[in-house]
Amino acid sequence: MRSRFLGLSLLALAACGGPKPAAPDAPAPVIDVREVAAADGYGDGGDNVTAIAFWSHPSVNFESLLLASTDKGLKAFNIETGDQVAMSEGPAAAALAVAYSGTGPAAQGYAVTQSAGAYHFYAIGNDAPSLTPLTTGNPAAGSAAFCVSGTTLYEAGDNKLTARDLSLTAKTAAIGAARQVASVDGVVACHVEDRSGDVITISKDGAIKRVTPSSGESFGLTLVDGLMADASAVVLTTTPEPESAAGGAIAVLDGKNAIIRLFDLVDGHALGAVRIKATFDLDEIISARTISAGYGNYGGVYRDGALAVVTAGVTAGAGAPIRLVPWNGVLAALSLPIGETVNPRDPHPAGKDEGVLSIEFQQP
Numbered sequence: 001m002r003s004r005f006l007g008l009s010l011l012a013l014a015a016c017g018g019p020k021p022a023a024p025d026a027p028a029p030v031i032d033v034r035e036v037a038a039a040d041g042y043g044d045g046g047d048n049v050t051a052i053a054f055w056s057h058p059s060v061n062f063e064s065l066l067l068a069s070t071d072k073g074l075k076a077f078n079i080e081t082g083d084q085v086a087m088s089e090g091p092a093a094a095a096l097a098v099a100y101s102g103t104g105p106a107a108q109g110y111a112v113t114q115s116a117g118a119y120h121f122y123a124i125g126n127d128a129p130s131l132t133p134l135t136t137g138n139p140a141a142g143s144a145a146f147c148v149s150g151t152t153l154y155e156a157g158d159n160k161l162t163a164r165d166l167s168l169t170a171k172t173a174a175i176g177a178a179r180q181v182a183s184v185d186g187v188v189a190c191h192v193e194d195r196s197g198d199v200i201t202i203s204k205d206g207a208i209k210r211v212t213p214s215s216g217e218s219f220g221l222t223l224v225d226g227l228m229a230d231a232s233a234v235v236l237t238t239t240p241e242p243e244s245a246a247g248g249a250i251a252v253l254d255g256k257n258a259i260i261r262l263f264d265l266v267d268g269h270a271l272g273a274v275r276i277k278a279t280f281d282l283d284e285i286i287s288a289r290t291i292s293a294g295y296g297n298y299g300g301v302y303r304d305g306a307l308a309v310v311t312a313g314v315t316a317g318a319g320a321p322i323r324l325v326p327w328n329g330v331l332a333a334l335s336l337p338i339g340e341t342v343n344p345r346d347p348h349p350a351g352k353d354e355g356v357l358s359i360e361f362q363q364p
Contacts, residue, residue, distance in 0.1 A: 031273050036277065051290060067131075087131065096111065099149075100150060110122065112148055134172055135172045141178070143157050159184060161182040163213060202250075227261070230253045235265070236295045237305075253290065260274050260309070288311060294306045307324075
């Protein structure tokens with residue numbers, strides 16, 4: 001009877017204009033998340049990996065590198081073998097990008113990192129894997145949200161997108177003064193679409209836009225309610241034959257839940273979401289720190305490019321902190337067709353008759 005009287009009292013209180021029970025929170029949107037397997041794990045179990053990026057060798061696909069900034073320095077891993085092939089000591093980076101100077105087999109690649117409000121540059125060796133630090137002028141011009149295309153560095157902050165000219169040599173890097181190219185709001189990441197030169201911006205409110213630096217015009221690709229953008233990446237491809245038109249994807253990481261959401265690079269529609277599952281020798285990723293994508297032909301299962309995911313909270317003995325997933329595996333998990341990889345720096349794209357390896361993971 002006590003519970004009955006209490007219920008009647010609450011009803012009477014509500015009728016008299018007293019406090020009303022709070023409305024329940026709106027349910028979170030349901031996302032169909034597919035599982036995909038990583039083919040390889042890179043790095044030592046104790047590595048604290050803070051940022052990653054892909055470098056495509058200008059002439060030899062199988063010599064391409066995955067770069068990883070750690071608290072021990074910048075490391076380079078051969079994508080085909082997973083071996084660490086170079087390292088340069090330095091501070092852990094909050095962000096990492098790759099820049100190229102020149103075209104064809106002689107194109108010079110540079111790793112660009114940002115830490116403690118300063119940029120750091122490293123020349124990447126073509127003939128033998130190496131990371132050579134450059135003497136940098138104006139290093140304190142760092143911005144956490146930056147991206148690079150050729151000799152132009154874009155920075156996003158203070159509701160504007162600015163550009164700086166880069167002058168890169170074998171030993172030095174000079175950074176020009178910032179000039180505004182567009183007005184943007186709340187941008188937390190940017191990526192250069194190498195095919196057109198447009199800049200893809202991702203804002204904390206879920207807005208994904210395409211900005212044309214030459215005119216400052218922007219085009220909204222999509223607005224995603226509740227988008228968690230802890231990290232992001234862009235993949236360039238063509239659409240499947242017979243169209244073979246411009247295609248690709250924008251990958252956005254929800255690190256807390258280790259979910260990677262994908263959106264079409266051309267019109268912004270949702271492509272699906274994936275999570276890295278456990279295999280016979282690699283644990284599933286419960287939470288993730290950052291991601292990167294490479295859209296070169298790296299050979300073997302990575303012929304169509306790769307998605308790299310860094311686990312969060314890595315401790316010694318916990319296994320490789322970086323997981324590498326074949327891009328064709330991501331598309332297969334989402335039942336999406338595969339187009340050709342697009343890499344403007346690759347002078348010898350894979351032929352149509354080149355064999356493709358596939359690996360099916362089975363639990364023991």
